[in-house]
Amino acid sequence: MSATVNETLIRDVVAEVLGRLGGVSATAPVTTPATAPPAASPACGCPAGKATSSAKAASRGKFGVFADANEACEAAHEAYQQLSDAGVAGRRKVVELIKEICYAKAEEWGRLELAETKIGRLDHKIEKLQGQRGIPGVEFLNPYGLSGDHGITLEEYAPFGVIGAITPSTHSIPTMACNIISMVSAGNAAVFNAHPGAYQCAVTAARYFNQAIRHELGIENLACIVEPPTLESFNAIAKNELVKLLCVTGGPGVVQAAMASGKRAICAGPGNPPVLVDGTSCLDNAAKCIVFGAAYDNNLLCIGEKEVFVLEPHFDKLMAALEKHGAYRLNSSQIETLAKAAFVFPPGQGAGCPHPVVNRDLIGKDPEVLAKAAGVTIPRGTQLLIGETTADHIFVEEEQMMPFLPIVRVKSVAEGVVASKKAEHGYKHSAMIHSHDVSNMTAMGKALETTLFIKNGSCLAGLGAGGEGYSNFSIATTTGEGICNPRTFTRVRRCVMVDKLRIF
Ligand code: NAD
Numbered sequence: 001m002s003a004t005v006n007e008t009l010i011r012d013v014v015a016e017v018l019g020r021l022g023g024v025s026a027t028a029p030v031t032t033p034a035t036a037p038p039a040a041s042p043a044c045g046c047p048a049g050k051a052t053s054s055a056k057a058a059s060r061g062k063f064g065v066f067a068d069a070n071e072a073c074e075a076a077h078e079a080y081q082q083l084s085d086a087g088v089a090g091r092r093k094v095v096e097l098i099k100e101i102c103y104a105k106a107e108e109w110g111r112l113e114l115a116e117t118k119i120g121r122l123d124h125k126i127e128k129l130q131g132q133r134g135i136p137g138v139e140f141l142n143p144y145g146l147s148g149d150h151g152i153t154l155e156e157y158a159p160f161g162v163i164g165a166i167t168p169s170t171h172s173i174p175t176m177a178c179n180i181i182s183m184v185s186a187g188n189a190a191v192f193n194a195h196p197g198a199y200q201c202a203v204t205a206a207r208y209f210n211q212a213i214r215h216e217l218g219i220e221n222l223a224c225i226v227e228p229p230t231l232e233s234f235n236a237i238a239k240n241e242l243v244k245l246l247c248v249t250g251g252p253g254v255v256q257a258a259m260a261s262g263k264r265a266i267c268a269g270p271g272n273p274p275v276l277v278d279g280t281s282c283l284d285n286a287a288k289c290i291v292f293g294a295a296y297d298n299n300l301l302c303i304g305e306k307e308v309f310v311l312e313p314h315f316d317k318l319m320a321a322l323e324k325h326g327a328y329r330l331n332s333s334q335i336e337t338l339a340k341a342a343f344v345f346p347p348g349q350g351a352g353c354p355h356p357v358v359n360r361d362l363i364g365k366d367p368e369v370l371a372k373a374a375g376v377t378i379p380r381g382t383q384l385l386i387g388e389t390t391a392d393h394i395f396v397e398e399e400q401m402m403p404f405l406p407i408v409r410v411k412s413v414a415e416g417v418v419a420s421k422k423a424e425h426g427y428k429h430s431a432m433i434h435s436h437d438v439s440n441m442t443a444m445g446k447a448l449e450t451t452l453f454i455k456n457g458s459c460l461a462g463l464g465a466g467g468e469g470y471s472n473f474s475i476a477t478t479t480g481e482g483i484c485n486p487r488t489f490t491r492v493r494r495c496v497m498v499d500k501l502r503i504f
Pocket of ligand 1: 167231234250252253268301475477
């Protein structure tokens with residue numbers, strides 16, 4: 001420890017303590033970084049010299065962490081201007097830093113997020129952070145050029161400025177990290193309001209990111225976060241005139257709130273992805289993919305397989321293959337016992353709410369926990385619980401985000417497509433088919449109109465894991481931008497030179 005302590009670090013620590021005493025609400029929870037962020041060291045020639053942002057911004061928050069949402073927006077706006085001065089090379093450097101840090105801190109931060117949220121699986125939390133390397137960066141923004149008799153026109157992808165970002169409990173640090181990569185690639189700064197049940201780990205990561213960015217580029221507060229996040233801080237961000245765009249990742253409530261805010265919003269909303277198995281493709285591969293996708297992070301992924309419709313003649317074979325690949329089959333009375341534990345109110349009876357309320361104590365929990373709630377003991381290493389239900393079962397209709405997968409027999413592909421569409425609720429999020437029949441694929445694709453439609457793979461193939469394509473944890477379904485990437489966070493600006501500049 002003593003080897004890393006230096007004058008600047010001591011100054012930073014003192015400033016932070018003073019900031020907390022003077023500028024931060026006494027009621028704000030104090031979080032401690034899991035490890036010390038990179039110490040600002042004059043010996044490396046950058047931090048003291050490059051830290052150019054105003055003393056005003058530094059006195060309000062520290063390394064991007066703010067108690068006041070409006071102050072966070074102001075500081076982010078200053079950072080946006082500094083990023084603009086740092087040019088494309090500056091953006092590229094920030095993106096490299098975030099990716100490197102996420103890779104290096106994957107295990108530590110995976111543990112931190114799991115300890116705070118108590119949902120999901122450590123191995124997958126680690127993978128989600130390591131996978132940030134696959135998020136596209138500055139290279140994604142190729143301008144569009146036109147050259148003709150009347151000169152040259154260039155359309156460029158320009159930043160908005162400050163973006164207000166809301167992140168979910170299901171992947172708090174991964175969503176924040178990939179949002180930063182995409183938003184900063186495009187030249188923006190960001191202010192985050194994390195989920196109240198998953199914000200401490202996000203604050204730790206944000207503080208670390210900002211300290212590293214300051215260390216390398218001298219830019220303060222590029223990715224700000226409000227601590228603690230509240231509905232009031234969401235409203236303040238949504239109303240702040242320096243915030244030009246919102247990006248929300250979450251369920252129906254936050255999507256509705258963002259759309260009602262009057263600000264332009266990119267909404268990565270809820271899903272309830274169905275899978276159709278028509279028996280024309282390899283059932284063993286279908287089962288392997290389904291178990292992998294639905295068990296991933298204990299089925300917390302919005303793209304994860306949430307219900308399966310299988311043609312009747314192939315039902316038994318598929319069930320056996322699912323069991324072979326690590327699923328445990330519950331009988332109907334165990335399913336009903338689990339349903340009673342998993343949903344707090346039956347439909348229509350939840351205090352003015354038309355939906356049943358999912359029991360948060362079971363969301364993202366290990367299969368053993370669900371099995372206990374179902375009154376059964378399962379073998380160690382079980383990946384997923386499965387069981388036969390009807391198409392109108394509560395487990396089919398609700399996005400439950402727990403490792404139980406209802407399997408439904410259907411008599412025809414047409415019936416399976418109709419049932420899939422109903423279960424998907426028009427979210428236009430994700431759907432999967434296991435088939436070698438092009439007409440069946442086309443029928444399902446056309447009927448469901450989902451943002452992601454995966455054929456013969458797990459849901460993760462839709463994010464480039466096992467399929468082609470780039471990744472992101474914000475999939476803008478509701479507003480239609482698709483899997484977020486740097487271009488999602490840009491304004492298109494056209495520059496026209498009349499009659500000149502062509503080289504022939
Ligand atoms: P959630 O909706 O409870 O919370 C998401 C975020 O929105 C949190 O930061 C929360 O504090 C905030 N929020 C919720 N209601 C709000 C309101 N009325 N006003 C302002 N802010 C509000 O969701 P969650 O449990 O954290 O995450 C799971 C949900 O998110 C699922 O529905 C899942 O499908 C969806 N999700 C979607 C994507 C995607 O890319 N489309 C990615 C991850 C999760």
